[in-house]
Amino acid sequence: MNIFDILGPVMVGPSSSHTAGAAKIGYVSRALLGEKPVEAEIFLHGSFALTGKGHGTDRALIAGLLGMKPDDGRIPDSFEAAEEEGLQFTIGTMALKEVHPNSVLLRLKGEKGRALEIVASSLGGGRIRIVQIDGINTDFSGDYPTLIVHNLDQPGYVAEVASMLSHKSVNIATLNLYRNKRGGYAVMVIETDQPVPEEVLKWLAHLEGIIKVTYLQPV
Amino acid sequence: MIFSGYADLIQESREKGEELWHYILLADANEKGISEEESMEMMNHLWEAMKMASDNYDGTRKSASGLSGGNGAKMKAYKEKCISGEFIGEVIAEAISMGESNACMRRIVAAPTAGSCGVLPAVLIPYCRKYQVPDQKVIEALYLTAGMGGVIATRASIAGAEGGCQAEIGSASAMAAAALVYLAGGTLEQTADAAALALKGLLGLVCDPIAGLVEVPCVKRNVIGAVNAITAVDMVMAGVTSFVPVDQVIDAMGEIGRNMLPMYRETGEGGLAATPAARKVKQQDFRKA
Numbered sequence: 257m258n259i260f261d262i263l264g265p266v267m268v269g270p271s272s273s274h275t276a277g278a279a280k281i282g283y284v285s286r287a288l289l290g291e292k293p294v295e296a297e298i299f300l301h302g303s304f305a306l307t308g309k310g311h312g313t314d315r316a317l318i319a320g321l322l323g324m325k326p327d328d329g330r331i332p333d334s335f336e337a338a339e340e341e342g343l344q345f346t347i348g349t350m351a352l353k354e355v356h357p358n359s360v361l362l363r364l365k366g367e368k369g370r371a372l373e374i375v376a377s378s379l380g381g382g383r384i385r386i387v388q389i390d391g392i393n394t395d396f397s398g399d400y401p402t403l404i405v406h407n408l409d410q411p412g413y414v415a416e417v418a419s420m421l422s423h424k425s426v427n428i429a430t431l432n433l434y435r436n437k438r439g440g441y442a443v444m445v446i447e448t449d450q451p452v453p454e455e456v457l458k459w460l461a462h463l464e465g466i467i468k469v470t471y472l473q474p475v
Numbered sequence: 476m477i478f479s480g481y482a483d484l485i486q487e488s489r490e491k492g493e494e495l496w497h498y499i500l501l502a503d504a505n506e507k508g509i510s511e512e513e514s515m516e517m518m519n520h521l522w523e524a525m526k527m528a529s530d531n532y533d534g535t536r537k538s539a540s541g542l543s544g545g546n547g548a549k550m551k552a553y554k555e556k557c558i559s560g561e562f563i564g565e566v567i568a569e570a571i572s573m574g575e576s577n578a579c580m581r582r583i584v585a586a587p588t589a590g591s592c593g594v595l596p597a598v599l600i601p602y603c604r605k606y607q608v609p610d611q612k613v614i615e616a617l618y619l620t621a622g623m624g625g626v627i628a629t630r631a632s633i634a635g636a637e638g639g640c641q642a643e644i645g646s647a648s649a650m651a652a653a654a655l656v657y658l659a660g661g662t663l664e665q666t667a668d669a670a671a672l673a674l675k676g677l678l679g680l681v682c683d684p685i686a687g688l689v690e691v692p693c694v695k696r697n698v699i700g701a702v703n704a705i706t707a708v709d710m711v712m713a714g715v716t717s718f719v720p721v722d723q724v725i726d727a728m729g730e731i732g733r734n735m736l737p738m739y740r741e742t743g744e745g746g747l748a749a750t751p752a753a754r755k756v757k758q759q760d761f762r763k764a
Contacts, residue, residue: 257478259503260517262587262624262633263595263617266524269577270538270689272589307687307743310540312580327524332580380634381588 265382266327273358274304274311277378279331281360282320284386284398285374287472291366293321293343299350302357304378314347317360321345326382355387372470389470392434392443399474400429400447405460406468409435409442413465417444420459426450441467477502478625480722481670485663495663496618499625518614518621525584525596528576529569538578542690542756547572562601563702570597570701574694587624587633587646590689593697594647595620598655598704608658620654623670623721630722631729635682635741638732640693644700645677645728649721651704652711659712671717671724672707678724679731681739683746685753692747 267276286293298317300308308314312332319334320326322341330337338345352359356377364372375388386396389404396402403421407413414433421428427449435442452471461469477499478484488498504514534548550571554564573593577583583592603613624633627646632638652669661669677700685691717724738745747753 257625257629258507259499259618259621259625260521262628263518263621264521264584264586266521266582266584267589268580268582269589269592270580272585275580276585276589303687310686310688312539315580327582329582380636381585 261381261383267382268312268316268327268329268331271311272382273378273380274308274313275316275331276326276382277358277380277384278304278308278313278316278360279320279324279326279328280382280384280398281362281376281378282317283323283325284320284384284472285362285364285372285376286321286323287398288374288386288389288404288470289364289366289370289372290470291368291370292341293364294367295365296321296343296345297363298345298347299352299361300347301350301352301355301359301361304358304360305349317347317362318343318345321364356385359387389443392436394434394443394445395432396430396445396447398472400449401451401474402472403446403448403452403457404470404472405444405446405466407442407444408465408467409438409440410465413442414444416463417446417460420456421446421448421452424453424456426452426456478622478629480630481623481626481667482720482722484622484626485667494615495622496615496657499618499622515614518617519610521584522610522613522617524582525586526600528573528581528583529596529600531581532572532576533579533581534572536575536579536581538575538688538690539580540686540688540690540756542685542688543575543578543694545575546694547575559702562605563705565601565604566597566701566705567698569600570594570697571694573597574697578688578690578694587628587650588635588643590635590693591643591647591697591700593694594644594700594704595651595654597697597701598651599658602655602658606658612658616654616657619657619666620650623653623666624650626722627725627728630725632732637740638728639735639740640680640682640696641674641677641728642732643682644696645674645680647697648677648700648704648707649674651701652707655704655708656711659708661708661712665711667721668715668717669704669707669711671719671721672710672715673704674721674724674728675717675719676703676707678728681735681746682741683739683748684741684743685748686756687741687743687748691753
């Protein structure tokens with residue numbers, strides 16, 4: 257229980273789940289992409305799809321993708337800002353399977369060509385969960401520094417990453433492993449108490465068998 | 476668990492020889508690993524943001540649906556003529572204005588939710604203006620009431636989708652009552668009693684927003700939350716007590732919320748949302764606008 261979840265956040269209205277949470281999803285998605293997004297396909301699910309327009313969910317998601325936080329007064333004008341910043345987007349609806357009523361799927365492309373598909377849910381009070389990355393189930397909040405490593409599903413990768421973090425005195429808060437199939441490709445999501453140094457990310461990205469490294473600094 | 480009960484909070488703070496607001500601050504700062512100064516800075520930021528949101532109200536704005544806007548300005552112009560007196564007139568104006576700012580995508584402070592963002596400022600801002608309360612004192616009241624909110628969230632809920640409107644406007648009203656007793660110089664027991672009276676008055680209130688939007692009846696329910704808090708405080712300061720202790724009132728609110736049909740929990744399907752007037756809004760389908 258955090259008393260600033262009771263009082264606060266400072267946010268642009270009208271809804272902590274449909275507006276503030278949506279802006280945070282956009283913001284975290286941009287951070288996960290790791291570069292400026294130039295294309296975004298957005299699909300709203302459930303209550304997001306039904307009442308999103310009246311709650312400014314669409315504008316809040318785009319605002320977040322442009323790097324605006326949930327208290328940014330420019331959120332209502334984010335569509336215009338997207339045009340200025342060269343972000344092309346479409347917003348539709350989609351019935352996603354087994355997700356929270358306030359969920360969204362984002363397909364993003366960055367200015368350097370990096371692509372990412374994210375499913376995220378807004379849980380209320382502005383809190384969010386990232387529930388899928390590139391088709392693999394995940395479960396993290398974006399409140400901690402988060403390291404996401406896609407690798408071949410082979411022995412030793414968890415040990416490599418964990419020992420490197422230990423060497424840099426980074427404490428692991430949570431660690432989750434997911435894979436699409438045995439011997440296929442795997443994703444580890446590690447939430448840490450300290451920021452992960454840049455050189456760790458570089459070292460990881462060059463390691464054989466690592467497909468993709470994504471790092472998120474908390475909002 | 477620190478927020479397991481308000482009576483426990485009072486007792487523990489006394490055992491530690493700390494003021495309750497300070498005990499809550501320290502417990503939260505320890506949990507987050509931040510300093511007392513950093514915590515105070517965050518709370519100060521919230522209070523400043525509340526006042527700024529009040530100052531930035533724009534009575535010419537309309538929400539995307541067209542359902543909200545302009546009534547705060549009407550109340551501000553009328554407040555001297557209010558049958559309930561100018562102070563309550565100011566409270567009504569502040570509550571509606573904040574609710575409308577929220578509906579019109581302006582910056583507000585969720586307290587405890589965006590839909591109930593008007594209750595606390597509608598009580599605190601006019602009171603502080605009238606009695607020249609220093610900001611430090613308000614910050615203390617905000618910690619105290621955040622502790623009350625923490626207890627409500629732990630024992631019951633502060634989400635309309637879980638507990639109906641009683642969990643949002645009801646909780647905000649209880650929190651505002653506790654804060655106001657603190658500012659008015661009441662005892663900790665009186666902060667508990669005022670919150671109990673305020674919440675009791677709103678038990679059973681359902682969440683039935685038209686078209687699922689945080690507009691009708693949410694904006695004007697902020698008024699009832701704020702005025703209800705003030706009358707609870709007046710009763711308590713006159714010596715009236717609550718027969719049921721606040722922790723038990725909160726449990727009752729939780730129980731009622733758990734047994735509320737889903738159509739009354741923020742789905743936009745029951746109550747006011749199911750009236751012919753509400754259906755007309757849906758037919759217009761402003762979502763395509």
